[in-house]
Amino acid sequence: MGKVVLLSIVTASISFTITETKIFQPFREWIGNKSVLMGELFSCGYCLGYWIAFALVAAYRPRLFQSLWLLDYFLTALVIAWLSAFQWSIMCWLMSKIGK
Secondary structure, eight states: OHHHHHHHHHHHHHHHHHHHOGGGHHHHHHHHHHOHHHHHHTTOHHHHHHHHHHHHHHHHOOOSSOSSHHHHHHHHHHHHHHHHHHHHHHHHHHHHHTTO
């Protein structure tokens, strides 16, 4: 479970950095001009968090449920993305409180 919590923190950090920071704004605008779907994906921390979670599960292979391996990885990625969504929303709320 510890690995899942850590991966959720990483997922939230990556998705927040890509979707909310000024340094990635030119990238978000560029990708949005190339593809509406990809522009939406890279502008939504909740949406992007799922894809990041799936990539991190593929790389680190944490397992929560000890069931059929593919189902286990899929469900674990969903849990990581769900946890990271809470963390991402807290980071957004904190940034709005300090005016950034």
